[in-house]
Amino acid sequence: MPTKRAPRNTLDISQQAMQKISQEINKNPLELFHIPMARRLVTIERLKTYSSEGVSRAETQDSAVIDQAAEYNAKQLGRLVALDRPQFLIDVLPCIWPLYNRRASATVLCVGPRSENEIFMLISKGFRAENITGLDLISYSEFVDVGDMHAMPYADNSFDVVFLGWVLGYSNDCQKAANEVIRVTKPGGYVAVGVERPVPETLAVKDGDHGIDGTYFYSVDELIALFGEHVRETVFRVDDHPTLAHETVHLMAIMELE
Numbered sequence: 076m077p078t079k080r081a082p083r084n085t086l087d088i089s090q091q092a093m094q095k096i097s098q099e100i101n102k103n104p105l106e107l108f109h110i111p112m113a114r115r116l117v118t119i120e121r122l123k124t125y126s127s128e129g130v131s132r133a134e135t136q137d138s139a140v141i142d143q144a145a146e147y148n149a150k151q152l153g154r155l156v157a158l159d160r161p162q163f164l165i166d167v168l169p170c171i172w173p174l175y176n177r178r179a180s181a182t183v184l185c186v187g188p189r190s191e192n193e194i195f196m197l198i199s200k201g202f203r204a205e206n207i208t209g210l211d212l213i214s215y216s217e218f219v220d221v222g223d224m225h226a227m228p229y230a231d232n233s234f235d236v237v238f239l240g241w242v243l244g245y246s247n248d249c250q251k252a253a254n255e256v257i258r259v260t261k262p263g264g265y266v267a268v269g270v271e272r273p274v275p276e277t278l279a280v281k282d283g284d285h286g287i288d289g290t291y292f293y294s295v296d297e298l299i300a301l302f303g304e305h306v307r308e309t310v311f312r313v314d315d316h317p318t319l320a321h322e323t324v325h326l327m328a329i330m331e332l333e
Contacts, residue, residue, distance in 0.1 A: 108199035111159055118192045119155065126152070126215040133212045137225035139248035141289045145212040148189055148245075152213065158192050161240040164269045164327050165196045167311050168236065171329065174265060178202050181235040184259065185209045186224050187242030194218045197238070208234075224252045232261045239268045241325075243298075244289040253301035260332050265310070268298050272315055272324040298328045307333040 100106050107113040130152070132145050169175045178201040185193050188209045194216075197207055209219030210227060222228050224242065237256050246252045256266055270292040292298060295312045311329040 105198055108195045114192065114195045114199070115158060118158070118190050118195065122152070122190055122215065130213050130215045131221045133221050133223055136212060136223045139225045139246050139251050140212070140223060141245050141247055144245045149213050152189055155190065157241070158190070160325070161193045161269065162196055163325055164240060164267050165193070165200060165238070167329060168267065169200045171265065171310055174236070177235070181206060182233065183207045183236040183238065184229070184234040186237065186239045187211050187245065188219060188240070191216050191218055193238070193240055224255060227255045227259055229259045231258050233259045235261055235264045237264070237266045239266070241269050241271060243268065243270055244291065246290055249290055249301055257302060257305050257332065262333060263331065265329055265331055266302065267329045269325055269327045270298065272326050274321060274323055292326055295326050295328050298326065299330060302330055302332065305332045306330045
């Protein structure tokens, strides 16, 4: 007869274990970035501290940027909406074995991070802070350069990974943005893209709480097509599904470029 055990929904962590965990975190505070709650709190704390000194905005932006994009994102910065959404895609990056082996030296461009949360997510996956660069129309952080994804201020073949987390919708010319990504990505580098396929009944909603009128995507094939003949392999993709017709769907792809 099986031994009677405590209910599986009961999990006690001893005080001794908690003390050891605390000691390890004190040695390496960046371990906290593995914990979504802790990462969110650090993001909020730094946002309050540094944004009080002012939020920088790009002096010029390409005509392909949708109207009011910078203003909208500055407003959403304070609300911290969709803060954890990039995790869906960032979690996959270390699963790509050739990339896993060189995370410590890989250079990463994070396009449109809005806050520092995406930066902290990347750090939690083994990418080094000194090798991560953010690019956005707005910035309060030393990690994020002010600039436009349609005219990136970086040399050709600069990055091993380019991460575009739910940012292509802010472009009226996604091909132009994709061409810039291709230009700054090293041969053999990876491009990770995530977008939201809208729920049909919300397409008419354009107010500040639900979004602004930008570019919509309805399939992963549309994302991959932007990078065309430069794609050597699509190593990860998450497609739409007929059972989710009336739910928000996140379309995602990670591509290795030639």
